[in-house]
Amino acid sequence: MRTLLALVLLYTTYAFADETCMSPYMAKIEGQEDFVYVWTLGIEGVGDEQDKLVTVDVNPESEDYGKVVATLSVGGRNEAHHTGLTDDRRYLWAGGLDTNKIFIFDIHTDPAEPTLHETVADFVDKSGGVVGPHTFYALPGRMMLSGLSNNRDHGGRTALVEYTNAGDYVATYWMPTDDQLMGAEKSGQFADGYGYDVRVLPRRNLMLTSSFTGWNNYMMELGPLMADSEAMKAFGNTMVAWDLHARQPRKVLDVPGAPLEIRCAWGEDHDYCFTSTALTSKLWLVYADQDGEWQAEAVGDIGDASKIPLPVDISISNDDTRLWVNTWNDGMTRLFDISDPHNAKQIFEKKIGVQVNMVSQSWDGKRVYYTSSLLANWDKKSPQGPDLQYLKVYDFDGKELTQTLAIDFLAEKLGAPHQMRFGARALYGEQVTAR
Amino acid sequence: MRKVLLLVLTLQVSLAWGEAVVLAPGYGELAYEPPAAGTYSLPSLGTAVDGRVLDGNGKALNLYDLLDDRLVLMGFIYTHCSDVNGCPLASHVMKKVQARLVALPELRDQVRLVSLSFDPEQDTPEAMRDYARHFQHEDFDWRFMTTDSETDLQPILDGYGQWRQKLYREDGSYSGSMAHVLRVYLIDRDKRIRNIYSAGFLHPDTVVNDIRTVLMEATAVAEGGR
Numbered sequence: 001m002r003t004l005l006a007l008v009l010l011y012t013t014y015a016f017a018d019e020t021c022m023s024p025y026m027a028k029i030e031g032q033e034d035f036v037y038v039w040t041l042g043i044e045g046v047g048d049e050q051d052k053l054v055t056v057d058v059n060p061e062s063e064d065y066g067k068v069v070a071t072l073s074v075g076g077r078n079e080a081h082h083t084g085l086t087d088d089r090r091y092l093w094a095g096g097l098d099t100n101k102i103f104i105f106d107i108h109t110d111p112a113e114p115t116l117h118e119t120v121a122d123f124v125d126k127s128g129g130v131v132g133p134h135t136f137y138a139l140p141g142r143m144m145l146s147g148l149s150n151n152r153d154h155g156g157r158t159a160l161v162e163y164t165n166a167g168d169y170v171a172t173y174w175m176p177t178d179d180q181l182m183g184a185e186k187s188g189q190f191a192d193g194y195g196y197d198v199r200v201l202p203r204r205n206l207m208l209t210s211s212f213t214g215w216n217n218y219m220m221e222l223g224p225l226m227a228d229s230e231a232m233k234a235f236g237n238t239m240v241a242w243d244l245h246a247r248q249p250r251k252v253l254d255v256p257g258a259p260l261e262i263r264c265a266w267g268e269d270h271d272y273c274f275t276s277t278a279l280t281s282k283l284w285l286v287y288a289d290q291d292g293e294w295q296a297e298a299v300g301d302i303g304d305a306s307k308i309p310l311p312v313d314i315s316i317s318n319d320d321t322r323l324w325v326n327t328w329n330d331g332m333t334r335l336f337d338i339s340d341p342h343n344a345k346q347i348f349e350k351k352i353g354v355q356v357n358m359v360s361q362s363w364d365g366k367r368v369y370y371t372s373s374l375l376a377n378w379d380k381k382s383p384q385g386p387d388l389q390y391l392k393v394y395d396f397d398g399k400e401l402t403q404t405l406a407i408d409f410l411a412e413k414l415g416a417p418h419q420m421r422f423g424a425r426a427l428y429g430e431q432v433t434a435r
Numbered sequence: 436m437r438k439v440l441l442l443v444l445t446l447q448v449s450l451a452w453g454e455a456v457v458l459a460p461g462y463g464e465l466a467y468e469p470p471a472a473g474t475y476s477l478p479s480l481g482t483a484v485d486g487r488v489l490d491g492n493g494k495a496l497n498l499y500d501l502l503d504d505r506l507v508l509m510g511f512i513y514t515h516c517s518d519v520n521g522c523p524l525a526s527h528v529m530k531k532v533q534a535r536l537v538a539l540p541e542l543r544d545q546v547r548l549v550s551l552s553f554d555p556e557q558d559t560p561e562a563m564r565d566y567a568r569h570f571q572h573e574d575f576d577w578r579f580m581t582t583d584s585e586t587d588l589q590p591i592l593d594g595y596g597q598w599r600q601k602l603y604r605e606d607g608s609y610s611g612s613m614a615h616v617l618r619v620y621l622i623d624r625d626k627r628i629r630n631i632y633s634a635g636f637l638h639p640d641t642v643v644n645d646i647r648t649v650l651m652e653a654t655a656v657a658e659g660g661r
Contacts, residue, residue, distance in 0.1 A: 027616070087633065088598040088616050141480065141596055141618060141631035164480050165596050171478045202635040203460060205467040245641060246475035268457060292467075428600070 027089050027427060030363045034059045035069075035111055035423035038391055039094045040415040041376055042077040047413030051080040053094065053105055053114055054414055055423075056407065058369075058393060066405050068412060070113040074103050079219070079376055082419045084136025086143060086165045089427055091117060093143055094419075095133035097375075098219060100124050102133055102145075104167055108428040118167050124151050126169040127161045131215050135197050141165050144207075146198040149214035156194035156214035156234055162247070175209065176240060176249040184240065188254030194236030197275075199262040200244050204271050206294070207244040208286060210259040211236020212278075222378040235279060239286055241294040253296040255284050262286075263316040263323070265341070270320050272341050274299075278312065281305035283325065283336065283344045300336060300344030303327055312374060313358045317365050324359045328374050331356045331387070333401075350401050353387035355380050360420045361396075368394045368401060372409075373416035389416045459520040459634040461528040469640050472647035479627040483509075483620070484594025487587045488551065488580045491564035498551075498591065501578060502626050505547040506646055508532060510619040511597045513554035514566045515611050520634045525619050526550065529577070530570050531639040536646075537575050546646055548577035553592060553599050555582045557611060595620065595628075623649050 036058050042050040050073035057064040078096020085092055090108040095101070102120035109115065123133055132148030142165060147158035157177065162170040176184040177193035184191070194211030201208070212218070213235045217225055225231050235258040241251040257280030264273035272287035283300035302325055303309035309327035316323050316338075323336045323344065333356060335348035352370050360369045370392045373379050380388065386408040393405035409417050460466070485499040501507060510529060516522030529548050536543050550570075552558035558566075558581045567579040582588040592599065599615035619637055621630040630645050 027614075088596070090598060140633035140636060162478075166481065168481060170480060203466050205469070243470055243475075245636075246470035248470070248475060 028363060029422055029424045029427070031424075032059055032061075033362060033367075033422040034062065034425050036360075036369060036391070037083070037092060037105075037107065037114065037421045037423055038371060038417045039080050039083045039419045040409065040417045041080045041373055042073075043376075043389075043410075043415045046410060046415055048073050049077065050075055050415075051078050051096065052415065053092070053103075054409075054417065055112065055114060056391060057112070058405065060404075066407075068407065068414070071414065072105070072114055072116060074101075074116065074119070077376070080418055081375075082134055082136065083421055084143065085138060085421055087138040087140055088165070091165065092421060093136040095136065095145075097132045097134065097148060097215070100131055100133060102136075102167075107423055111423045111425050111428060120163075120167055123161070127159065127172045130159045130161050130172060132158070132218070133161070134195070134212075137198050137200075139200070142170065144198055146195045146209060148195060148212055148218065149216075154215040156192065156211070156217075156236060158193065158195040158214070160195070160198060160209065160247075171247070173242075173247050173249075175211075176252055181252070182249055184249035185251045187251055190237040190254050190256075191252045192236055192238050194238065196236065196258075196260055197262045199264050199273060201264050201271065201273065202244065203268075204288065205244045206271075207242035207247075208262055208264070208273055209240045209242065210255070210262050210275055211238050212258050212260060218375055219377060222375075239275065239284075239296060241286070251294055253286065253294065255286075255296050256280060257282065259284060260312065261314050263314050265316065265320040266318065267320050270341075274314060274316065274323060274338065274341075274344075276302060276311035276314050276325055278310055281309055281311055281327075283323070285341050285344075287341065297342065299342050300346070302334065302346075303330065303332065312356075315359045315361050315368075317361070318363060322365070324361065324368065326352075326356045326359050326370070328355050328357050333359060333368075333370065348399070352392060353390055354383060354385075355388070358419055360422070362422075366396055367404075368396050369420050370394070371417040371420060373418045376416065379416055384410070386411065391417050391420070459524050459637070461524050461531075461634070461637045461639070465638055465640050469638075469644055472644040473651045475648065476652070477621070477629040477645060477648060479629065480631060481628050483507075483622045483626045483628055484591060486582070486591035486594070488582055488591075489560050491560050491567060491579055493560040495583070498580075499626070501547060501549055501580075502622055504624065505545055505576070506624065506649060507547050507549055507622040508619065508642065508646070509549040509551060509622060511553050511592075511595070511599075511615075512550050513552050513599075513613060514558050514562055515554065517612065521615065521617050524634055524637060525617060526570055528637050528639055528642065529619070532642050532646075533570070533572055533575050533577055535639060535643055537572055542646065542650070543575065545650060546576075548575070550577070550579045551591070552579075552581040553588060553597065553615070554613065555584055555588055556609070621645055621649070624653070 038054040052073040055070035079098035083094040092105040104118040105114040106117040129151045130147035135146040159174040175193040196210040196212035237256040257277035259275040281302045310329040312328045336344045389409040394401040510525040512522035563579040619632040
């Protein structure tokens with residue numbers, strides 16, 4: 001059987017499923033991915049206790065299928081969290097929310113065995129005090145990073161930070177606040193200056209950011225945090241629509257309850273993006289109205305908000321009709337029909353584990369990958385077993401998820417798996433052209 | 436197991452495998468009002484690198500010779516590129532930029548366009564000269580360059596972070612096609628890269644505004660120094 005791999009060298013009319021959830025400036029894998037790179041938190045008492053990039057062979061035709069083919073420890077624990085590929089897909093950037101280190105891995109020289117190309121250790125100084133490098137988003141020849149916090153009060157006020165692909169600092173763009181709107185329109189009650197994710201719709205010159213919480217909260221134990229009424233007030237309630245080309249904030253939108261991951265639609269006329277709110281368990285839509293103005297609207301409920309399911313990662317299908325939504329606290333994945341983006345309807349659910357955080361799907365939506373870890377101090381510690389800290393892979397036929405692969409990251413002495421990115425040998429090796 | 440790589444063309448036609456594709460924004464009207472020139476900044480994205488290149492007559496020169504006195508819009512291309520949203524897009528948009536600048540005397544002599552091939556095997560100086568005939572305006576400075584060899588080319592590609600990959604036929608011969616990420620660079624007189632455009636960003640409206648923005652900044656600096 002032949003693997004079909006497409007390099008899309010363009011813009012936004014195609015989905016990049018995680019492949020569908022990646023930057024539109026990036027080559028994508030349309031066929032069978034060969035590897036999944038899992039950025040993994042070190043855990044005290046587990047293996048070498050260090051954060052590491054774990055490479056798993058996920059091609060069923062490989063003799064190493066299902067095996068961990070490489071681990072690369074980076075020394076110590078940094079609160080490993082998110083990763084992002086450069087636009088040429090040759091390097092994988094990975095961040096630590098506590099130490100603020102950025103690890104740049106070479107994944108093109110040998111896709112089966114990444115190497116550490118560079119470590120950026122001066123992110124806070126270079127950026128003017130931004131803490132918690134979170135999202136690593138590819139722009140042409142550059143990476144846009146979103147922060148979570150700052151070094152003055154370790155609260156939620158933060159910024160976007162731009163780097164070149166070579167790892168050189170370019171600029172910092174602070175989130176608008178009540179006292180510094182920076183030309184943005186405050187359209188509702190809030191302008192909190194918080195940050196979390198960043199995505200773009202280039203065809204509309206839109207850059208969109210969401211908001212979470214600062215270092216004081218994300219490094220706190222979850223129990224004490226939820227019992228601290230003051231701390232619980234320090235979560236973001238905004239999304240910001242930016243002028244992508246000018247890197248200037250244009251409009252602050254009220255999206256209460258910590259809007260986290262942003263996933264934008266791909267259809268040529270689909271000028272909208274989704275997010276989920278962690279504290280209020282809702283799906284929100286940010287869309288262009290008839291006048292071309294960006295608006296935000298709640299379009300669906302995610303489980304029973306009173307039970308605090310805690311929505312986390314989401315993943316949009318390449319045809320803009322489906323949205324996977326994970327809820328970390330109950331370990332559930334839910335599938336929503338978003339054919340009518342203003343009226344999201346849940347059509348499927350399945351329990352994946354004790355906890356579930358990240359979800360990534362292949363380009364065609366036929367394979368869905370899950371990992372478990374959220375934050376070191378928030379992760380559950382029991383019940384012990386294969387459903388606590390894991391990578392799980394499923395086939396999806398449109399109706400059911402069928403598990404095909406599972407790796408217990410504690411039993412394998414790896415740690416707590418967080419974000420996944422796909423790799424393919426064909427992206428870098430000698431190619432055969434079809435024409 | 437064989438791996439097949441397709442370059443997905445984004446043309447509004449049905450291709451052999453039935454996939455409709457979409458032209459990049461650079462071929463049409465922008466769907467938004469771009470920010471006005473001078474209302475935003477373009478921070479440096481690093482220093483442009485030098486290298487040995489050949490002009491259409493086969494004359495050897497340094498790339499820096501082309502970056503020393505004007506703003507430069509430089510695109511990496513190869514003439515056999517069949518991806519409508521790849522090199523043809525770059526040349527199309529650059530031709531539109533040229534047309535606008537020709538009509539703007541205050542800008543025309545401050546900007547140079549450079550198209551540099553990353554396929555020295557096929558893109559000889561003569562081939563670049565032939566290609567240039569479709570694009571060059573007699574009243575504008577647009578250079579079509581190549582290199583003498585992969586040895587001369589590779590340091591330039593590395594310096595600009597321009598990735599490309601040759602595609603081979605099943606018998607192992609070079610197909611004449613490459614996979615690559617489209618990139619066009621705006622370089623100021625101090626040889627600093629001020630913007631990088633991909634297919635999603637490359638549009639004459641935004642490029643001309645960026646050129647104006649960098650020139651306005653240079654004028655302000657010059658006036659401030661008086």
